Amino acid sequence: MSDQPSILKVAFVGNPNSGKTAMMNKLVSGKAPVGNYPRVTVSTRKESIQIGDKKAVIADLPGIYSLNSLTPEEKVARDFLLNEHSDVIVNVLDAGNLERSLFLSTQLIELGRPLIFVLNMIDEVEGRGIDIDTQSMSQMLGGPVVKAAGRKGTGLEELTEQILKVAKESHTKKRSFINFDMHVENAVQRVQDLVNELHPNDQDSATNRWMAIKLLEGDDEILSQEGEHSHLIEMVRREGVNLASEHGQSCNTLFADARYGFINGLMAESVQRSEAGSRRQSITHTLDEVFLNRFFGLPIFLGLLWLMFQTTFSLGEIPMDWIDGGVGDFGAFVSASLPEGMVHDLIVDGIIAGVGGTIIFLPNIVILFFFMALYSESGYLARAAFLMDRVMHSFGLHGKALIPMVMGFGCNVPAVMAARTIESDRARMITILVNPFMLCAARLPVFILFAGAFFAETAGTVVFAMYMLSIMGAMLGSVILSRFVFPGENEAFVMELPPYRLPTLRSILSHMWDKGMNFLKKIAGIILVGSIVLWFAQEFPQNSVALEKIDQEISQIQTQPEDQARDEELSALQLRRGEEHLSGSYLGQISQFIAPVFAPLDFNWKDTVAILTGLVAKEVVVASYAVIYSQGEDEDAESDSLRSVLAGTMTPLVAIAFMVFALFYAPCLATIATIRSETGSWKWAGFSVVFSTMVAYSLAFSVVSIGGLFM
Amino acid sequence: MKTLKELKLGETATIIGVEADTISQNRLSSMGVIKGNSITLRNKAPFGDPRIYIVMDYELTLRNQDAQMVQIEAN
Structure with a gap:
């Protein structure tokens, strides 16, 4: 037809676990993707491929059971189907679960748009002696029916042919509809x-x-x-x-x-x-005897979590060191090859330090998502949520919130993203907003530093106590949010338990790749900008009366003959100059302006600098202290000298208050940006900042005032 | 009249109705929990809630508070 649009719009829609995404991945890779579109909404992925002589944009809509607009995913999918006017809608059905899958089809038919029905995972079904007549099915449904096995890639040729054919005939074809009584x-x-x-x-x-x-x-x-x-x-x-x-x-x-x-x-x-009984079901039942066992189910779950954790951090350590070393070498190389001056400092102390400090977490993220993909695609994740629902439920969280909460110990960014598996808007919001309370790996150096400085003898216990406090904080947060911010119905825990399946290597790798790329994009964006801004705020203004006076003194001493006393005086002056520079910088000025807010907590303006810079990334808190106390930027959490300097600046009680504050206050920029993109609005990102800072402030204040009574 | 919550482990019954608000009814019927279908209790979580049922040949989890809305009749 001549008026046919030049780019075909195809939407893939089906139940969760219908194998839709695996099928689409096969389709895209087999046809060589010609473009990659960022996610339009929470979970609609678009890819553009070539079918015959046509270019087609295919959209992978979130998995849904109906078009009733109950869950956010159903709303996203429904709005897409109603507003985007796809040329062809491909309804992917789980052939092993045909009756339930067809319920959505009966609603799709009513949209009156060109439809193709794909009987996915047909291989599993035919192995069970079930025979499906696509001819008669096609007549009743009013659209072609294609048998396929998306994971193996069979049936995709026929599907692409049908897409072209249906798109061509779309104006003439008569459609089916459901007859009611x-x-x-x-x-x-x-x-x-x-x-x-x-x-x-x-x-x-x-x-x-x-x-x-x-x-x-x-x-x-x-x-x-x-x-x-x-x-x-x-x-x-x-x-x-x-x-x-x-x-x-x-x-x-x-x-x-x-x-x-x-x-x-x-x-x-x-x-x-032809016969009853299925192998798939019986394997699932056998595995469930173990994984859902009344006594062993929960211990096995904890063991699997521990495995995920342990591997993420111990295995991640190795490439982390490589990247860290690589960044260091690169920084030294750049530092040596650039002439001294402003540009040099910006690139080395601003960009390379900031970006490099964040990029080292890439291995952790990729490994963490390997486990996430493994647990989720094998069907275990749904069962873990089932096991823990009762416990989570008792403090306002949904069973499915479990995994994001655990992932939060690693990094809140992928953890907030993982909250997507929760359909209910309310339960998802609570999960996202309390997630930053989980003590992430970036905050660990802060606690190691402080515990070492103030409680050297019981440092290990103090760090462990911080982990416990973080869990209790998350519980408290969800109780508050579920009572006061999101009061409402107790959402149902209506969830399909998919049969266990062996995940394919391809889908796990593509999952890890996607998450890794997302993380790198974030670094290239918000982390880069944040580091530059922080550097400028720390560096400017460069001239002030006080600084000029020190500079004069320095040049005066430099004219004296070289001896030890002169050198000592000179380095003392350099230190003073550094401190003077920082306190006179925009960052110092802002911090001194904000410092009175923290006065009730007994934090000084230098602590305020650490808190503010920690917003870029929590690791920066330690780096800031190192800069402020003029120990040079290479200091790490193990540093003894930084510990001893720090120990003289506040009482142990204030140190506890600071740790509590650092644990709970506003999430880092990357997490804030993720909360924004996952909730779809700056409003909730802002809410998260305010809410967590309020919790942090009130808890730290309680520490100072209650602790003060005993001291 | 019995509700789904009273079904014993391994027992199968027929659903005769769902007493709930429109939203829950729609959610349950899109998952196959509807008059006439048979349903089996397959498993319980460690604390007895939620539970796994088999309906239309697949496994479905329900909390007991939701199972209470489903009326059943022994086969």
Whole structure:
């Protein structure tokens, strides 16, 4: 057809665990991707590929069970399907779970758009002696039915052919629709007529029928969207009441009944079962005897967590040292090859120090996500959430929040991203917002430094206590959030437990690659900018009366003959100059301006500098102390001299307060940026900063004032 | 009338209705928990809640508070 658009728009939609993403990965790699689009929404991935002589953009919509707009993912998928006008919608069905998968299909059909149905994982089903007649299925569903095994890549040729064919015929093809019983159908007709009247031009009849059905099903979003047409709402209510009283059950279940009626008919027509019993199920049952065992289930879960942790940090240590060394060498090389001056300092002390300090966490992130992919794709993650739901539930978290919380010990950035597996908006928000309370690896150096400086004899216990405090803080945070900020219904824990599957190497690697790239992009963006800003704030203004005076003294001493006394005096002056410079810099000025806020906690303005710079990345807190106390920037947490200097600057009680504050206060920039992108708004990123700083402040204040009573 | 929560381990029953608000009803029916389907209790979490059921040949988890909304009839 001549008016066919030049770029095909294809949407992949299906249940979670239908193998949609694996299929799309195969499709993209087999066809060589010609472009990569960033994520548009929380979880819609777009890739562009070449099919025959056509360019196509395929969108991987989040896995959903229905178009009822209950969960954020359902909303995202539904809005996409309604607004993006895809040329072809590919509905991926789990062939081993056909009845339930088809429920979504019955709703997709009502959208009146060109559809292709893919029976995925057909190999597993045919091995079980189940035979599916695609011909008759295709007739009932009103679109071609393709058998495929996405993980192996079979059936994809036929799928791409069908996409081209369906796109070409899209204007002529007649579509199927679900027949409801006479009463329901009449009610739909009457509502649809009124919708037609209210929206005479802007919608086609399929959309109007879809809207009529959604209205009668009690869809909140459509009801409020049509809220201005009060007679429509009134009519829908009346029709609903009539139907309910005629049939003795609620209106929305009438529709669901009709959909399953259609599915049962289709199954009877098209599916032949030659024998019962399936290997997949029996393997799953055997593994569940172990993993979900009443006594061993929880210990096994803790063991697997420990394995993930241990490997992430011990194995990650090795490449971390390489990167650290590489960054150091690179910095030294650049430092030597650039002439002394402003540009030199900016690049070496600002950019290389800031970016290099963050990039060393790349191995941890990649390894952590190896385990995440392994646990999640094998089907274990869903079971861990099931095991822990009761415990998590008791303090306001959802069972599925478990994994993000544990990951938070590593780094809050991937942990906040991992909260995506939670469908309920409310439960997901709580998980995201308390996640920064989990003591991440970047904060560990701070506690090692402070514990060593103030509690040398019990340093190990103090650090462990900080971990415990972090868990308790997260619990307290979720209790507060679930009571006061997100009061509301206790979301259901309705979750499918997929059968255990052996994850493919390809999907695990691509998962690790994606996460690694995301992290690098973040470094190239916010970390880079943050480091530059921090450097300038620390470096400028360069001239002041006090500095000039010290400079004069320095040049005066430099004219004296060289001896030991002269050198000592000179280095003392250099130190004073450094401190004077810092306190006169914009960063110093801001910190001294803010310092009164921290006065009740007995923090001085130098502690304030450490707190502020820690916002860029929590490791910077230690580096800042090193700079401030003029120990040179190479100091690490093991440094004895920094410890002894630090020990003289505050009482042990204030040190505890500072540790508590450093544990809970505003998340680092990378985490703030991740919270923004995951919640979709700066509002929640801002809320997170304010909320955690308030918690940090009040806990640190309690430490100082309660502790003060005993001292 | 029995609810799903009272189903014993390994027992199978037929669902005869779901007493809940529209949202929960829609969620449960999209997962196959609907009048006429048979349902089996497959497993319990360590504290007895939530539980795993088999409906339409797949495993579904429900908290007991949700299972209470589902009416069943012994087969």
